[in-house]
Amino acid sequence: MIGPHFSNPPVWPVSTKRVSSSENFVMEEGGQIKKTLYYSLCIICQTESEEDLVKNPISHKTVLNFIEERVKYGDWQYSEAWKSLSGISSDQLAASKASWHRKCYQDVAHTEKLKRIKER
Numbered sequence: 001m002i003g004p005h006f007s008n009p010p011v012w013p014v015s016t017k018r019v020s021s022s023e024n025f026v027m028e029e030g031g032q033i034k035k036t037l038y039y040s041l042c043i044i045c046q047t048e049s050e051e052d053l054v055k056n057p058i059s060h061k062t063v064l065n066f067i068e069e070r071v072k073y074g075d076w077q078y079s080e081a082w083k084s085l086s087g088i089s090s091d092q093l094a095a096s097k098a099s100w101h102r103k104c105y106q107d108v109a110h111t112e113k114l115k116r117i118k119e120r
């Protein structure tokens, strides 16, 4: 006989665990998660949308800083963006003409929200 004897078979909860929708990760050896950054897309949300990207973006450093801050304070909305952006310098982004949606920038740079997150 294998394993302990259960007088009643254990009842497994029926699929309480949901797989997250963010499945476009590449799991590398050593368990490192790496996400490709698509420079042609908005670097904040990385999604294609009807909205135009900012034409002459100059605040790459600001965007990076804001995203890092957000993630540091537990705003997981931006953890995906950070996975793609960490390790990439603002100079690199500028050189690649990386851009973003105006709305995404406004969201990430929303200091009131950031303040609330910090106060939590």
Ligand SMILES: [Zn+2]
Pocket: 042, 043, 044, 045, 046, 047, 100, 101, 104
């Ligand atoms: Zn966006």
